[in-house]
Amino acid sequence: MGSPKSISTGIGKSGFIVSTHGEVEAKHRLLLVQWISTLLPSLNLPIDITDDVLRACLRDGIVLCQILNKLRPGSIPVVSEFDHEENIKSFLKAMDGMGLPQFEISDLEKGSMKPVVDCLLSLRAKSLLNSFGDNSSSTTNSKIGSPRGITVPSLQFPPPSETAIKHHRSMSSPFLTESPTSLMHQVGLKFHEVFQEKQESYADLSPTKISEMVKSVSLDSAPTQSLLGVVNGILEEAVEKRNGEIPYRVTCLLRKVSLELERRMSAQAEHSRTQSNLFKVREEKYQSRIRVLEALASGTITEEGEAERVIEEENKSDDKDFERSMKKQEDKIMEISALTEDLETSKKALELKCSQLEAEAIGAKAEIEHKTKAYEQQLEEWHIKCKELESSYVSKYNEWNMKKNQMLNVVNFQSSNLQKMKLSWESIKQDVMQEQNVYAEECNRVGVKLKSLAHAAENYKVVMAENRKLFNEIQELKGNIRVYCRIKPFLNGAKEKPSIVEHIGEDDLVVANPSKQGKDALRSFKFNKVFGPGATQEEVYTDIQPLTRSVLDGYNVCIFAYGQTGSGKTYTMTGPTGATSENLGVNYRALNDLFRLSTSRTSSIEYEIGVQMVEIYNEQPEGLAVPDASMFPVNAPSDVIKLMDIGLQHRAISATAMNERSSRSHSVVTIHVRGKDLNSGSTLVGNLHLVDLAGSERVNRSEVTGDRLKEAQHINKSLAAFGDVIFALSQKSSHVPYRNSKLTQLLQSSLGGHAKTLMFIQINSDITSYSETLSTLKFAERVSGIELGAARSNKESKDVKELMEQVASLKNSISRKDEEIERLQVLHLRQVQRPSRSPRNESLRRSKSAIPGDKIHQENWSYTDSDFDERSNTNSDYGYGSESSKSSEKTEKTKLAHRSVTSMKKASVKISSPTKTPRETPKMSPAPGGSKEKRQHWAHKTGGSFKTVAVKRPD
Ligand SMILES: Nc1ncnc2c1ncn2[C@@H]1O[C@H](COP(=O)(O)OP(=O)(O)OP(=O)(O)O)[C@@H](O)[C@H]1O
Numbered sequence: 001m002g003s004p005k006s007i008s009t010g011i012g013k014s015g016f017i018v019s020t021h022g023e024v025e026a027k028h029r030l031l032l033v034q035w036i037s038t039l040l041p042s043l044n045l046p047i048d049i050t051d052d053v054l055r056a057c058l059r060d061g062i063v064l065c066q067i068l069n070k071l072r073p074g075s076i077p078v079v080s081e082f083d084h085e086e087n088i089k090s091f092l093k094a095m096d097g098m099g100l101p102q103f104e105i106s107d108l109e110k111g112s113m114k115p116v117v118d119c120l121l122s123l124r125a126k127s128l129l130n131s132f133g134d135n136s137s138s139t140t141n142s143k144i145g146s147p148r149g150i151t152v153p154s155l156q157f158p159p160p161s162e163t164a165i166k167h168h169r170s171m172s173s174p175f176l177t178e179s180p181t182s183l184m185h186q187v188g189l190k191f192h193e194v195f196q197e198k199q200e201s202y203a204d205l206s207p208t209k210i211s212e213m214v215k216s217v218s219l220d221s222a223p224t225q226s227l228l229g230v231v232n233g234i235l236e237e238a239v240e241k242r243n244g245e246i247p248y249r250v251t252c253l254l255r256k257v258s259l260e261l262e263r264r265m266s267a268q269a270e271h272s273r274t275q276s277n278l279f280k281v282r283e284e285k286y287q288s289r290i291r292v293l294e295a296l297a298s299g300t301i302t303e304e305g306e307a308e309r310v311i312e313e314e315n316k317s318d319d320k321d322f323e324r325s326m327k328k329q330e331d332k333i334m335e336i337s338a339l340t341e342d343l344e345t346s347k348k349a350l351e352l353k354c355s356q357l358e359a360e361a362i363g364a365k366a367e368i369e370h371k372t373k374a375y376e377q378q379l380e381e382w383h384i385k386c387k388e389l390e391s392s393y394v395s396k397y398n399e400w401n402m403k404k405n406q407m408l409n410v411v412n413f414q415s416s417n418l419q420k421m422k423l424s425w426e427s428i429k430q431d432v433m434q435e436q437n438v439y440a441e442e443c444n445r446v447g448v449k450l451k452s453l454a455h456a457a458e459n460y461k462v463v464m465a466e467n468r469k470l471f472n473e474i475q476e477l478k479g480n481i482r483v484y485c486r487i488k489p490f491l492n493g494a495k496e497k498p499s500i501v502e503h504i505g506e507d508d509l510v511v512a513n514p515s516k517q518g519k520d521a522l523r524s525f526k527f528n529k530v531f532g533p534g535a536t537q538e539e540v541y542t543d544i545q546p547l548t549r550s551v552l553d554g555y556n557v558c559i560f561a562y563g564q565t566g567s568g569k570t571y572t573m574t575g576p577t578g579a580t581s582e583n584l585g586v587n588y589r590a591l592n593d594l595f596r597l598s599t600s601r602t603s604s605i606e607y608e609i610g611v612q613m614v615e616i617y618n619e620q621p622e623g624l625a626v627p628d629a630s631m632f633p634v635n636a637p638s639d640v641i642k643l644m645d646i647g648l649q650h651r652a653i654s655a656t657a658m659n660e661r662s663s664r665s666h667s668v669v670t671i672h673v674r675g676k677d678l679n680s681g682s683t684l685v686g687n688l689h690l691v692d693l694a695g696s697e698r699v700n701r702s703e704v705t706g707d708r709l710k711e712a713q714h715i716n717k718s719l720a721a722f723g724d725v726i727f728a729l730s731q732k733s734s735h736v737p738y739r740n741s742k743l744t745q746l747l748q749s750s751l752g753g754h755a756k757t758l759m760f761i762q763i764n765s766d767i768t769s770y771s772e773t774l775s776t777l778k779f780a781e782r783v784s785g786i787e788l789g790a791a792r793s794n795k796e797s798k799d800v801k802e803l804m805e806q807v808a809s810l811k812n813s814i815s816r817k818d819e820e821i822e823r824l825q826v827l828h829l830r831q832v833q834r835p836s837r838s839p840r841n842e843s844l845r846r847s848k849s850a851i852p853g854d855k856i857h858q859e860n861w862s863y864t865d866s867d868f869d870e871r872s873n874t875n876s877d878y879g880y881g882s883e884s885s886k887s888s889e890k891t892e893k894t895k896l897a898h899r900s901v902t903s904m905k906k907a908s909v910k911i912s913s914p915t916k917t918p919r920e921t922p923k924m925s926p927a928p929g930g931s932k933e934k935r936q937h938w939a940h941k942t943g944g945s946f947k948t949v950a951v952k953r954p955d
Pocket of ligand 1: 487488489491533563564565566567568569570571572576577664693694695696762
């Protein structure tokens with residue numbers, strides 16, 4: 001008999017002999033806990049759970065309902081948190097419905113938990129056998145190994161921990177620890193033969209071997225422990241490999257072994273029942289014997305004594321047999337119990353393993369599915385990429401093909417071109433070589449020509465010089481004083497006005513006396529050139545251009561405009577107020593021309609150009625003096641023009657009856673040119689005087705009085721002096737009275753024989769101006785008849801230059817002497833005239849006027865023309881006339897001179913000539929002046945100090 005403390009034996013409902021206390025119950029609890037944990041992992045049940053903890057967990061019936069709902073979803077639709085009893089009842093009802101063992105509700109309150117554990121394990125067993133017949137669970141089942149593989153519920157088992165596996169092994173039968181190889185030695189011969197080749201793995205056994213083994217009956221002779229060893233070996237192998245798959249053949253073997261074990265246990269149970277019945281029979285037999293013996297015991301027969309002894313002996317023998325049988329039975333029961341337990345354990349382990357494998361398989365499947373999906377997706381992407389690459393490749397391939405073809409075409413084209421070019425290059429080469437030869441020949445010819453050209457170029461300068469000389473000679477042949485007549489047009493639409501000009505020719509014009517009729521009225525004049533009213537400023541200048549240009553060749557040129565007031569002198573010389581480039585006057589055009597021409601000659605002659613403006617206002621008898629002329633650097637004609645404009649703005653202007661802006665002074669613009677011949681080193685000095693004379697006017701006609709009258713008288717006087725000079729020149733007098741006026745003094749170099757002089761005669765063609773026009777024309781006629789000496793260029797070699805300077809200084813001293821003499825003469829005259837006009841004075845006067853040609857002068861320069869009957873008036877108006885008028889004019893001159901000298905001293909106004917021109921070295925003389933009113937007038941005009949503008953071109 002075993003120890004009652006550790007094991008109590010008995011026969012259970014299933015007929016298996018099971019250990020009941022402690023260990024078995026603990027194993028069952030463990031199994032249950034593992035199962036519940038797989039179903040409801042959130043419960044976190046401990047493996048070594050006690051009855052009390054398990055009760056606490058299941059007491060409210062909620063977990064029970066959850067387990068059932070997990071296995072069969074919707075088995076218990078309503079699980080209450082508060083009505084525990086109802087939950088338990090619902091669970092028990094469901095168990096009842098499935099035909100599974102139940103427990104009492106009180107079992108969850110107190111006492112042993114065994115009925116509860118058994119109930120749940122039976123539920124587990126049913127779930128493992130998938131006997132719920134529930135589609136929902138079966139749909140998730142998976143088959144392992146083969147189509148006929150073990151079907152397990154789709155329960156999620158966590159992988160067993162190492163501790164759990166160890167614990168499981170420790171609880172397993174000691175047979176389970178044996179290796180498959182050791183077990184093979186314990187199986188029967190046939191079984192051993194079948195497995196004799198099996199050394200390591202069941203999975204490696206061939207299907208034939210396993211088939212043989214399964215079919216053979218050798219399992220019958222195999223010990224139970226060996227069979228269990230095989231089961232455990234397979235399971236362990238499956239656990240160790242963890243490959244989630246038991247080969248079908250091994251599963252079949254396992255099943256075969258399990259069936260064999262089950263069969264044996266059934267046989268054992270049957271045997272036990274038989275034994276038990278046997279024992280019952282024996283017990284009854286012994287009971288009957290006991291009753292016999294008890295009956296004998298009540299008798300006293302000897303034979304009875306002997307019978308008692310035999311019975312007793314038999315009884316003893318029977319007792320011994322019984323004890324042996326009982327012992328055997330107990331052994332068998334223990335063995336069956338152990339086997340049952342092992343089988344149960346193996347079964348559970350197998351189930352657990354299956355669950356684990358299934359979970360792993362599900363995980364692996366899910367993973368595989370996931371990976372498969374990923375791979376499929378990737379494959380799809382690759383496929384798409386492949387397609388894209390393929391299409392791009394195709395398009396690129398086509399593109400490249402196209403390009404290749406294009407390139408081939410281009411290459412072919414280019415190579416054909418190249419060939420053509422080569423050919424053309426060859427022909428061009430030939431041409432070039434031919435051209436080279438031609439070119440060389442041409443070069444030779446050109447060389448020869450160049451030589452001749454060089455020779456011609458050498459002669460060019462000589463020829464040019466000759467040309468210039470010839471040109472100037474032609475000019476001289478034309479007459480050194482040339483007279484151009486310009487007829488002023490009728491302004492402001494007065495074209496209808498009757499004109500006194502009957503005919504205008506190239507160089508002649510005919511004027512008609514409005515007071516006469518017929519031929520007698522006509523008078524013709526001939527000049528070098530006549531410009532009609534329609535002549536433009538440009539036309540006028542074009543005609544005089546060669547003259548202005550000769551200044552650059554070292555000639556003195558004088559262009560002056562003469563005419564009555566308002567006849568267009570200023571217009572011709574300067575242009576109208578606010579002139580445009582079209583109607584600029586001679587001054588500006590000449591300047592431009594000289595600048596341009598000098599620039600074009602810079603390679604041979606280096607020019608210096610200086611400009612001076614002098615205004616002669618109210619003729620002064622003390623002689624000419626030009627003050628410190630302001631010199632301004634100029635780079636272009638525009639600079640000069642600006643300065644000339646400033647000078648013009650200060651010109652004495654006032655309105656007369658004849659001209660709104662009548663010039664009340666003589667304006668002399670002098671352009672000094674000094675040119676240095678770079679080849680010879682000689683110097684050319686030329687002056688261009690551009691003189692705009694103040695307008696002559698008849699005082700009575702112009703209706704002036706006071707200062708205006710004085711101005712007019714001064715103007716007339718200076719013009720008369722001018723006429724005297726012209727007259728003297730025309731008469732070739734030995735004495736030319738240059739010093740009678742500032743104007744003639746200033747123009748001396750231009751009028752004095754070697755200059756080229758041009759006079760513009762400006763006339764008005766209206767009837768009212770007839771007398772002035774006629775007078776002017778006559779004057780011009782006279783001038784045009786003057787023959788000056790041949791014009792001479794002021795070309796100085798170095799020696800000549802020095803001599804010229806000496807001459808100039810001598811001239812200066814002579815002119816000073818002349819002035820002195822004149823002054824003394826004037827003083828002398830005064831003294832003579834003071835008491836009375838003595839016969840001596842008269843003779844002196846006569847002797848002074850009795851210069852050669854004086855008579856002619858009187859005839860030609862006076863207004864005694866029979867056509868014009870205003871002699872008495874004009875004598876005082878104009879500075880030239882009859883002898884008597886001359887005399888009175890002289891008297892007037894003397895008076896004026898006296899007044900002027902007095903007032904000049906007060907005014908201290910100086911005028912200087914340009915310093916650059918040797919011939920016109922400034923001669924300082926007593927400052928001119930005038931009356932108080934005059935000084936104010938000057939100050940007003942000049943801003944207090946401005947008198948001249950002298951402009952010099954920078955070196
Ligand atoms: N050819 C011409 N074409 C157009 N207008 C002219 C011409 N000649 C002169 N004039 C105009 O006649 C007016 C008088 O001319 P300008 O001032 O030149 O005369 P002047 O002889 O200088 O007079 P003065 O002696 O009084 O100064 C001006 O308005 C001028 O513009």
